Amino acid sequence: MKLKQLGKVGVKVTELCLGTMTFGKETDEKTANEILARYLDRGGNFIDTADIYGDPPGKSEEILGRLLKGKRNKVILATKVHFSVDENPNARGLSRDHILKSIQQSLRRLQTDYVDIYYLHCWDSVTPLEETLHTMNLLVEKGLVRYIGVSNFTAWQIMKALWICDKNGWQKVALFQPQYN
Numbered sequence: 001m002k003l004k005q006l007g008k009v010g011v012k013v014t015e016l017c018l019g020t021m022t023f024g025k026e027t028d029e030k031t032a033n034e035i036l037a038r039y040l041d042r043g044g045n046f047i048d049t050a051d052i053y054g055d056p057p058g059k060s061e062e063i064l065g066r067l068l069k070g071k072r073n074k075v076i077l078a079t080k081v082h083f084s085v086d087e088n089p090n091a092r093g094l095s096r097d098h099i100l101k102s103i104q105q106s107l108r109r110l111q112t113d114y115v116d117i118y119y120l121h122c123w124d125s126v127t128p129l130e131e132t133l134h135t136m137n138l139l140v141e142k143g144l145v146r147y148i149g150v151s152n153f154t155a156w157q158i159m160k161a162l163w164i165c166d167k168n169g170w171q172k173v174a175l176f177q178p179q180y181n
Helices: 029-041 059-067 096-110 129-141 155-168
Strands: 003-005 012-014 046-048 076-081 115-120 145-151 173-177
Touching: 029 059, 059 096, 076 096, 096 115, 096 129, 115 129, 115 173, 129 145, 129 155, 145 155, 155 173
Parallel strands: 046 076, 076 115, 115 145, 145 173
Antiparallel strands: 003 012
């Protein structure tokens, strides 16, 4: 597979990213293993998941954690945060509390010390964006996250996020995952 630079960061990824939204729901672990093996055998190195993927939520990350044992350093791994994964009313959105709890749960399920890309899965109209971005900056400083991304944001939301990061000297949002691409 052909490699390309990921956005404007210094990481090279394959043009095809393996999305794992169906892992642990429509796709059982045996089939997921076959799909992942075929993808990696053909040179793929970019894998996308989210804490909400699977049934129950998080199952996709759990499957990937098991399947990537011994291969973690060969892939660029992305996951996301926002949606509710349990009944707790604070277990959703982009508050500091939810992001900090979610990254720990995702790292545990993925059986890794860090994720390469941590996406804000969608806009949170309740939490101040400064709170969200400051928390994401802290995750980068702690080494738990390499790059910050946004998913399903509009252009003005991205520009606002970039302005806040620039104004505060925080790690900038480096990647955008549009709903349709």
